[in-house]
Amino acid sequence: MSDEAELTALVRTAQRGDGLAMARLIDVLAPAVGRWCGPIALQDAPDATQEALIAVFRGLKGLSDPAALFGWARSIAVREAVRVARRAARQRTVELAELPAPGDPLLAVDIADVLERLTPEHRAVLMLRELDGLDERTIAGLLDVPAGTVKSRLSRARRSFRKEWAR
Amino acid sequence: MTWPKADLDAVRRLHVLAAAVPGAVTAEALLPAPFDQVWAVAADLEGELPQYLPDVRSLRLTRVAGEQLEADARGYAGLRAHFDIVLRPGWCVMRSRFLLGAMAAVAEGDHTRFAFLTGAQLPGQRLVGPALGVLGRWAAPRVVARVGERVARRG
Numbered sequence: 001m002s003d004e005a006e007l008t009a010l011v012r013t014a015q016r017g018d019g020l021a022m023a024r025l026i027d028v029l030a031p032a033v034g035r036w037c038g039p040i041a042l043q044d045a046p047d048a049t050q051e052a053l054i055a056v057f058r059g060l061k062g063l064s065d066p067a068a069l070f071g072w073a074r075s076i077a078v079r080e081a082v083r084v085a086r087r088a089a090r091q092r093t094v095e096l097a098e099l100p101a102p103g104d105p106l107l108a109v110d111i112a113d114v115l116e117r118l119t120p121e122h123r124a125v126l127m128l129r130e131l132d133g134l135d136e137r138t139i140a141g142l143l144d145v146p147a148g149t150v151k152s153r154l155s156r157a158r159r160s161f162r163k164e165w166a167r
Numbered sequence: 168m169t170w171p172k173a174d175l176d177a178v179r180r181l182h183v184l185a186a187a188v189p190g191a192v193t194a195e196a197l198l199p200a201p202f203d204q205v206w207a208v209a210a211d212l213e214g215e216l217p218q219y220l221p222d223v224r225s226l227r228l229t230r231v232a233g234e235q236l237e238a239d240a241r242g243y244a245g246l247r248a249h250f251d252i253v254l255r256p257g258w259c260v261m262r263s264r265f266l267l268g269a270m271a272a273v274a275e276g277d278h279t280r281f282a283f284l285t286g287a288q289l290p291g292q293r294l295v296g297p298a299l300g301v302l303g304r305w306a307a308p309r310v311v312a313r314v315g316e317r318v319a320r321r322g
Contacts (some may be wrong), residue, residue, distance in 0.1 A: 014187075019288055020251055020268035022187045023180075024210040036254040038172035045173030050183060053175065059189035112171050131170055 004067060011066035014057075022057065029053060032070060033077045040081035040120050041129040042112060044088040052080035073131070075142050078124050085120035118157055125150055126157040172224035175256040177271035178282045184269055189288030191267070194307035198281050200318045202274035206256060207279055208317045209270050209308070212238060220268075221306065226250075262288055283310045 013021035033050045033056070037131040041048035044119050055076050064070055101129070124143060128134045136154070175183070178195065185191040198205050198222045208215045222242050230237040236252040240263075248263040259267045269284040285307055 017185065017188070017288070018262070019258055019269075019286060020253065020262040021187050021252060023184055026180050026183055030180065031172075031272045034175060035170070039170050041173070045171065046179065049173045049175050054186040057183060057234040060187070078223070090309060093277065100289035111169065115171070127170070127319075 007069065008047040008066040011060070011063065011069055015061050015063070025057075026053060029056065029069075029073055033073060035131070036074055036127065037084075039111075039115055039131065040078065041085040042115060042123075042124045043086070044084050045081070047088075048081040048084035051079075051084055052077040055080055078128065078142065082124050085123070089120070100145040114161055117160060122153045122157045124154040128155055155167040176273045178273045178280050180211055180258065180267050181271040181282045181284050184219055185284050185286070188267060188284075188286040191282045191284055192307045193282055194311045195282040195314060196279065196311045197275060198279045198314075198315045198318060200279060202257070202272060202279045204281040204321070205314070206272050206317050209272060209281065209314055209322060210254060210256075210259060212236075212252070212254070214319055218311055221309065221313075241275070266289065276319075281311060281314060283307050285310075 007037045010021055010025055014132050023079045030049070030053065034045065037048040037052055038045045040050075056073050060075070063069065107115070115126075118126070121143075125139055128142065129136070129137045135143070136147055136150045143150070181193060185193045194317055208219070212226055213228060216226050224241045225238045226238050228238045230234055234255045236254055237251060238250045238261075240248045240250060242248070248266065250261045250263045252262075253260045257272045259270045259301050260269075265288055267284070267286040267288045271282045273280045
């Protein structure tokens with residue numbers, strides 16, 4: 001049986017409520033969801049990954065085409081990661097004020113440091129373009145924003161990176 | 168360039184599973200013992216499980232193939248059940264025709280976070296799930312406490 005056929009069978013079994021199949025599907029999805037949530041939610045990525053997977057499993061019965069699993073899960077993961085990151089940022093406003101200011105030499109040229117200075121929405125666009133290789137139109141559809149917004153967010157995110165690496 | 172990525176630890180996985188299974192109930196505790204000691208008790212399905220799971224009188228493994236196991240369990244009321252099991256360090260899921268159980272453990276310093284899940288695997292589980300949830304809410308914390316007691320006893 002091909003990987004795709006196996007995945008389809010696993011999704012169908014999990015959709016029927018089989019707990020063992022659900023556990024196997026968590027094993028299959030967790031690495032990808034963690035990869036999507038990491039660059040967006042940063043230190044809150046474990047929370048985002050957990051909440052994204054809960055949203056995936058709550059909606060699993062509504063997934064009519066198991067072959068679309070990963071694309072569907074990605075859109076949920078990105079949405080949840082942005083939501084969790086925004087919620088955490090609101091709770092951390094005091095701590096954030098203590099972070100080094102932009103341009104502070106204390107900030108290493110670490111990707112996480114640069115990502116930290118972007119909004120969760122900018123991080124989502126950057127991750128989808130640079131890590132997953134999606135085009136701007138697909139990203140716009142996935143995030144439900146105009147293509148022009150994707151272009152401007154991408155441009156700003158890339159400027160931040162260039163500035164850091166040029167130092 | 169390395170992008171940050173998140174790992175979903177076993178206890179978080181158990182909470183995802185709990186959200187997916189109607190009527191599933193979880194209990195969790197930070198046990199004052201290292202991971203290896205806690206998991207040695209939790210993963211001893213033939214020896215220890217009947218000690219910490221109140222309804223199980225005995226459990227016998229009938230097949231072991233890597234992390235895929237099968238077992239026959241007997242309850243005190245004479246009920247028998249066949250279980251398909253996935254078992255690896257820090258993670259165990261057991262499913263029979265009617266029941267789902269799971270355990271997860273994660274090291275936290277020299278302590279261990281241990282979590283237990285119980286749920287239904289029945290046709291129409293969305294209807295009976297809430298009723299079983301009441302039983303689970305009674306049983307799940309007791310299982311976690313019993314595992315803690317067994318770990319303390321074995322030292």
